Amino acid sequence: MATRHEEIRADRPIIEMVDIRKVYDTGKVKVEALKGIDLSVAKGEFIAIVGPSGSGKSTLMNLIGCLDTATGGEFRIGGELVKGLSRDQLADVRNRRIGFVFQAFNLLPQISAAENVAMPMIFGGVPAKARKERVAELMEKVGLGDRMEHKPTELSGGQMQRVAIARALAMNPDIVLADEPTGNLDTSSGGDIMGVFLDLWKQGRTLVVITHDMALARRAGRIVEIRDGRIVRDAAVGPEEGAASVSAAAGAHVQGLASTAEQAA
Numbered sequence: 001m002a003t004r005h006e007e008i009r010a011d012r013p014i015i016e017m018v019d020i021r022k023v024y025d026t027g028k029v030k031v032e033a034l035k036g037i038d039l040s041v042a043k044g045e046f047i048a049i050v051g052p053s054g055s056g057k058s059t060l061m062n063l064i065g066c067l068d069t070a071t072g073g074e075f076r077i078g079g080e081l082v083k084g085l086s087r088d089q090l091a092d093v094r095n096r097r098i099g100f101v102f103q104a105f106n107l108l109p110q111i112s113a114a115e116n117v118a119m120p121m122i123f124g125g126v127p128a129k130a131r132k133e134r135v136a137e138l139m140e141k142v143g144l145g146d147r148m149e150h151k152p153t154e155l156s157g158g159q160m161q162r163v164a165i166a167r168a169l170a171m172n173p174d175i176v177l178a179d180e181p182t183g184n185l186d187t188s189s190g191g192d193i194m195g196v197f198l199d200l201w202k203q204g205r206t207l208v209v210i211t212h213d214m215a216l217a218r219r220a221g222r223i224v225e226i227r228d229g230r231i232v233r234d235a236a237v238g239p240e241e242g243a244a245s246v247s248a249a250a251g252a253h254v255q256g257l258a259s260t261a262e263q264a265a
């Protein structure tokens with residue numbers, strides 16, 4: 001439909017959510033996981049999504065990643081309306097626009113790191129020569145140029161996550177989405193992975209990263225806090241917000257701090 005493919009204006013946010021709701025209906029119980037989310041993310045922003053367990057972070061992530069659809073509200077990605085799309089159409093939006101990074105890495109164990117990174121390009125029909133060059137470039141970018149032929153089991157956790165990030169970048173997505181990417185890593189490797197994200201941010205990537213770790217969240221450009229299906233805080237990270245985050249991590253009340261960051265496009 002022509003209306004879905006509106007022209008993408010440079011000043012248009014890459015993610016636009018208005019009053020997004022998600023109800024899981026398991027038959028016996030209905031869970032209202034998201035209760036009206038308004039979220040706008042400009043191209044090139046790095047946002048961290050934080051909040052307690054069960055607050056709706058992964059639910060929001062699945063909607064942004066077009067892995068699931070909302071039960072209410074309006075969501076546009078790159079100006080494209082994600083509503084009433086068929087499964088195939090959703091898959092198409094996902095493949096074109098999103099690179100996923102998961103807590104459990106989700107690498108294929110039988111094949112090499114390089115082959116894992118190549119996988120989305122095989123599905124995407126990228127010719128072998130271009131694929132090979134791109135894999136080498138991406139492995140270099142995540143600091144694993146010398147680990148191309150290693151299988152995932154022959155890599156450390158942090159290295160596996162780097163491979164997963166390289167794979168997420170393979171098709172040059174508009175947005176890199178990560179759900180607890182450092183959740184299975186020790187503090188030091190987690191910090192390294194955050195460093196990779198920071199490099200990508202400097203290079204102009206749009207990043208949305210869920211994390212329980214406030215110290216990591218504070219390194220992003222903006223922190224969005226979710227509680228019980230609602231955004232209770234949305235603020236750019238500056239010296240002061242950083243301090244606020246520390247007190248939030250220490251259990252202080254944050255509701256009163258709720259404010260909306262006006263990001264310059």
Ligand SMILES: Nc1ncnc2c1ncn2[C@@H]1O[C@H](COP(=O)(O)OP(=O)(O)OP(=O)(O)O)[C@@H](O)[C@H]1O
Pocket residue numbers: 024025026031032033051052053054055056057058059060
């Ligand atoms: N597929 C599902 N069916 C029914 N309820 C679900 C489903 N997925 C999540 N929920 C419920 O929706 C709410 C939000 O879950 P969600 O996974 O988004 O939380 P989260 O913030 O990611 O938590 P965590 O930090 O533990 O990963 C929870 O109450 C959860 O039980």
Ligand SMILES: [Mg+2]
Pocket residue numbers: 057058059
């Ligand atoms: Mg989750």
